[in-house]
Amino acid sequence: MGSTTLTKPESAARLDDFGRGGRGFDDFGGGDRWVPERHRVPSRSYMIAMAMALAAIVMLFAAFTSALVVRKGLSYDWVSMPMPRVLWLNTALLLLSSLTLEFSRRALGAHRAEAFARWLYVTTGLGVAFVAGQLLAWRELAAQGVYLATNPSSSFFYLFTAAHGLHLLGGIAALIYLVVRAGAIALRKQRRTAVDVTALYWHFMDGLWIYILFLLMTRF
């Protein structure tokens, strides 16, 4: 058979009575939005998957936080760590990158393909700058003789910043993918999900960094 032309099966006429089971249990709509062209998955699925992935990342950092609270509380060897100044600059860069990502999405929504791509470049650049800044922070600490095992406080500092940084690198990889595919994305409707999903991840990483900063300021 050639390319499919079906958009909805005949039974779509019963759109109003299926999916409830007669029991009023909210069922998230079942398959009524799935248009079977090839293996098409509603864009909502990608957002759900990203939300679930973020839930897992929350659990990871919750476990690290719990370890921090316990380790600091149970011992006498905690020495407060100096917070490298460059962290403030990095924070600003990351916050800015979230802003520019939103500019990018707005441009995409307004069909301004060039602006969309441009703001994506800027966001990616800011993200890379953030990571570079984090590495600078590490070098600053190393110059002061503060390494991973120097003190529990430094252990946690490196742990949190490394874990966040690694996840952010994943986000940068996604941004690079978007940059490379920016042309195709601007034209095709379905690929916009990739932008939305990446944006969700990126903003979350931003928020996570704010949380880590808060931890660094109050618990270290």
Next chain:
Amino acid sequence: MAGVHAEAVHRHEAPKGFIRRYIFSLDHKVIGIQYYFLALFSVFVGLLLSILIRIHLVWPQAKIPLLELLSRTGAPGGVITPEYYLSLLTMHGTIMVFFVLTTAPQSGFGNYFLPIQIGAEDMAFPRLNMLSFWVTFAGLVVLMAAFFIPDGPPISGWTAYPPLSAVGGASGPGEAVGQNLWIISIAIFCVASMLGALNFIATTLDLRAHGLSLMRMPLTCWAWFITAILALLSFAVLLAAGALLLLDRVGGTSFFVPGGLIVSDKIIKHSGGSPLLWQHLFWFFGHPEVYIAILPGMGVTSHILSTFSRKPIFGYKAMVVAMGAIGVLGFVVWGHHMFISGMSPYSAFAFSVLTMAIAVPSAIKTFNWLGTILGAKLRFPTPMLFALGFVSLFVTGGLSGIFLGQPPIDIYFHDTYFVLAHFHMIMGVAAIFGIFAGTYFWFPKMFGRMLNETMGKIHFWVTFVGVYAIFMPMHFLGLEGHPRRYSELSGFEFLKPLLGVHDFISHAAFITGAIQLVFLFNLFWSMFKGMKAAENPWEATTLEWTVPSPPPHDNFAGRHPVIYRGAYEFSVPGAEKDYVMQDSPEKVEAGH
């Protein structure tokens, strides 16, 4: 043609070429079978390890052929050293819990049947699915590598408690490179598990067919869904714990290692860490993990009991709520693994009450299973036998859990054979019976042929009697105060009279282990020579039985099933047959 509605006849083009069809396949069915075979390989490795353990306990000086080739230091002359015994039990536990019980019921059967049972062409993210499998495979390779390094596998148990697991080679053989491999393997497994969980959740929420509301889903789908949520949230914590342990070992940090340790005459430089922190983090993962191991088996059991009782499952809604309750409560009971750690009695009380609370939804499920088979016209093919066996073993294993959930009693039983009896009954047997039940039930659909019934019944009865023979006596060993993880009993006067019990257990284990070869033979022989299976040999109602055996590449050959009723419409008054398929528009009074 006028009047002929344009049902989608677009078919998914099946991939060509051996590599794309069977190795790097995006098809959830192939991936499910890949997971199943990974678990099958792992279970035989784990079984072999358990046989070595059983031999050593009764005949500590036995020379085991070929073992010296595997480890000259661990088994010089074929005689297992006490340290190597610990290595064997560590790997037995790790392989069985992760690569068998977390893999086969969820990633194996779940991958294969969740999309079909909900009427979808594939999982939501086929490429992520394939990635999950190969990452799991990589994790297994890394773990198995620990057998072949000179120092051998780690000796810290599947629980890897620090300081023993955190101070490196000083604490024993296998604790240098072996423990690192263990941590890396488990970390890889965590990632694979979480990626798989994402797929299950998105698929269940978004790819259900028309008419398939959540409350019409088969209980298998509910079980896979809830298990996926548990896996997503708990494996992240294990990953965190593993990262911290690895940093302690190679980075010089002291998350878990306290100060002042001298191990094997070596001063350990770490200080300030807390071994208890590891226990909290590990068991926060570890308890949901055991529910991950059992929930799919519960789903399969509900499904099979209903099918072969020709009755709807008793209390479908309660079954769903109970599984959800077990999932939620599973996150707040981890302290019951730590009753002897020195925790406040108030904390212990809280954990104990919550642990008792889990008995309630578990009991609801058990009574509902009994309610399903009560007064029913039962059929007893092999899947039904294993499902009934699951109920029996779940009760037996669960009951000993009630003892262990009481701190005063657990203070006596902790680290004795009573605990072994409990978790083997419930995980090592009940969950395995769930896997067997699923295998016998779904084999016809997966391979288009029936498994041999006679071999199946022999397999069931010998295994069923065998596992009781193995694990019931362990309760009494525990009562006598027999500690676990002891490689030899000869040095203890109070253990000497128990050697006879071990002798009995080991012989039972050999027989039970041997009969699994019948299953293995049945499995592979029937794939090629078994009786050809009809589309719906069990007269079941769910969607997988509406497609050919095995299903085509896109499951429904371009069809889009529409669901009209729940999954357990058996013996409906007024219906043509004693079962009504989920996608049948037949109007019957009880259809809803």
